Amino acid sequence: MSREPPTYANCIGGAWEREPDTMPARNPATGETLGLLPRSSRETAGRAVAAAKAAAAGWAARPVWERAAMCIAIGSAIDERRSRIARTLSEEQGKPLAEATGEVAKAADGFRLAAELVRQMRGETIPTEDAGKFVMTIRQPRGVYAVITPWNFPVNIPVEYLAPGLATGNAIVWVPAPTTSVVAVSLMQAIEAAGLPPGVLNLVIGEGAAVGDEIVVHPDTHGIGFTGSAATGRRIAERGAGKPMLLELGGNGPVIVYDDADIDRAAAAAAGGAFFNAGQVCAATGRVLVHQRVAEPFVDKVVEHARAVVLGDPLHQGTTMGPLNNPKVAAKIAEHVEDAVARGARLHVGGRKRPDLGSDLYFEPTVLSGVTREMKINREETFGPVVPVLSFRDDAEALDLALDSEYGLSVGVFSRDTSRALRVAEAIPAGIVNINGPSTYWELHLPFGGGSGTRSGVGRLGGKLTLEAMTELKMISLHRG
Numbered sequence: 001m002s003r004e005p006p007t008y009a010n011c012i013g014g015a016w017e018r019e020p021d022t023m024p025a026r027n028p029a030t031g032e033t034l035g036l037l038p039r040s041s042r043e044t045a046g047r048a049v050a051a052a053k054a055a056a057a058g059w060a061a062r063p064v065w066e067r068a069a070m071c072i073a074i075g076s077a078i079d080e081r082r083s084r085i086a087r088t089l090s091e092e093q094g095k096p097l098a099e100a101t102g103e104v105a106k107a108a109d110g111f112r113l114a115a116e117l118v119r120q121m122r123g124e125t126i127p128t129e130d131a132g133k134f135v136m137t138i139r140q141p142r143g144v145y146a147v148i149t150p151w152n153f154p155v156n157i158p159v160e161y162l163a164p165g166l167a168t169g170n171a172i173v174w175v176p177a178p179t180t181s182v183v184a185v186s187l188m189q190a191i192e193a194a195g196l197p198p199g200v201l202n203l204v205i206g207e208g209a210a211v212g213d214e215i216v217v218h219p220d221t222h223g224i225g226f227t228g229s230a231a232t233g234r235r236i237a238e239r240g241a242g243k244p245m246l247l248e249l250g251g252n253g254p255v256i257v258y259d260d261a262d263i264d265r266a267a268a269a270a271a272g273g274a275f276f277n278a279g280q281v282c283a284a285t286g287r288v289l290v291h292q293r294v295a296e297p298f299v300d301k302v303v304e305h306a307r308a309v310v311l312g313d314p315l316h317q318g319t320t321m322g323p324l325n326n327p328k329v330a331a332k333i334a335e336h337v338e339d340a341v342a343r344g345a346r347l348h349v350g351g352r353k354r355p356d357l358g359s360d361l362y363f364e365p366t367v368l369s370g371v372t373r374e375m376k377i378n379r380e381e382t383f384g385p386v387v388p389v390l391s392f393r394d395d396a397e398a399l400d401l402a403l404d405s406e407y408g409l410s411v412g413v414f415s416r417d418t419s420r421a422l423r424v425a426e427a428i429p430a431g432i433v434n435i436n437g438p439s440t441y442w443e444l445h446l447p448f449g450g451g452s453g454t455r456s457g458v459g460r461l462g463g464k465l466t467l468e469a470m471t472e473l474k475m476i477s478l479h480r481g
């Protein structure tokens with residue numbers, strides 16, 4: 001007898017509420033239905049905003065120490081459920097269980113870090129020209145935050161906003177990505193179990209274009225935290241114009257490998273940066289620019305790394321790469337690889353779907369060389385397990401290729417000449433440059449975000465920067481009389 005798949009609910013004002021309209025949650029490794037999710041209406045999202053608004057003042061009035069203690073309790077609640085949340089994350093997102101376990105552990109740390117940082121936050125007193133004035137600044141919560149998150153790190157990315165947002169006294173309405181909303185329910189349950197008052201955090205599941213848009217435009221949300229694609233980010237910037245925003249968008253990180261680089265190290269880092277989480281990482285190694293003198297040994301080594309990847313069921317021990325998360329990303333990757341091959345790139349390994357592994361979302365780790373400027377794989381974000389290699393003749397051409405991009409999130413530089421590497425790091429308009437290490441290097445407290453004037457986003461996440469961005473800086477002048 002087959003078991004009925006569970007029906008999941010939104011959490012609004014502390015109540016778990018089902019929605020009449022539903023959508024299936026799927027396991028990308030098998031295609032099985034994991035359950036039914038709410039396909040919430042705009043009206044439901046509006047009720048969540050109202051619940052947050054009702055809870056906001058009470059939460060903001062709690063002493064900072066109390067909010068910090070709540071964050072620590074949430075961290076412990078996540079730790080207690082680590083293996084269960086990680087399994088759900090792996091089943092629904094498709095990443096190997098070991099990676100999922102690491103992601104959940106980091107989420108608990110994220111709440112503890114926010115607790116630590118919020119107790120350190122302070123305003124200042126500022127000397128004035130006018131002898132009659134005493135001026136100080138204070139930081140206050142903005143009110144109700146709209147938080148919208150993607151499916152590639154569906155536990156860590158939400159926590160990057162939820163932990164600092166709650167610690168600083170904001171109420172929040174959170175819209176997770178539809179293809180990873182079961183794990184959002186698990187995270188919400190942990191947060192609720194820690195004792196967060198009803199309405200301070202509200203979870204609304206549904207299509208982003210409906211519920212995400214509703215919380216962006218709603219007059220009772222006062223700030224926006226969004227991580228997702230550049231196209232959606234642009235739309236949110238327009239629809240939410242005037243509200244403070246953190247927009248963490250896409251990337252197509254060039255990794256530049258000079259002829260004096262440690263080639264073993266560069267190849268391992270490029271492969272790691274392209275294959276981790278099946279390449280579904282905003283800071284993934286999007287394209288590799290290699291000096292023509294070292295291109296051949298570099299490609300050979302990356303191919304060895306690709307062959308060593310164990311593609312398979314993410315719940316099996318030993319699997320190092322699972323399926324892609326959803327058909328949309330799978331179609332884009334296949335299109336980029338086909339376009340590159342049709343235009344003359346050489347396929348060394350991979351390039352195929354592997355439905356024999358359990359679903360049509362398995363895609364082999366892929367290495368291409370002879371990639372050129374006009375190919376889609378060079379111009380657009382691929383978001384998959386592909387290492388596209390372009391070669392260059394000299395430093396000027398390397399820089400030109402690196403700069404010829406609309407994105408500016410993460411850049412990698414491999415060279416034993418640190419002066420040269422620093423010069424390149426300074427010259428490229430990106431938010432992050434990793435020298436002699438993988439493009440996916442990330443720690444919770446480090447600044448993370450896109451370079452100005454690029455499509456990769458606005459603002460910086462990370463440590464105290466997020467707490468600052470999610471608070472209002474108020475100047476108060478006191479007339480001494």
Ligand code: NAD
Binds near residue numbers: 178249250
């Ligand atoms: P997406 O933009 O399609 O969706 C992101 C979220 O926005 C989802 O929750 C979706 O439901 C919601 N959404 C969709 N349309 C909306 C609308 N009109 N209004 C409001 N919300 C809407 O992105 P995705 O495919 O889920 O995620 C992959 C993208 O995220 C990649 O481009 C990747 O580079 C980017 N990303 C960036 C970072 C970063 O920190 N810079 C981190 C991870 C992922």
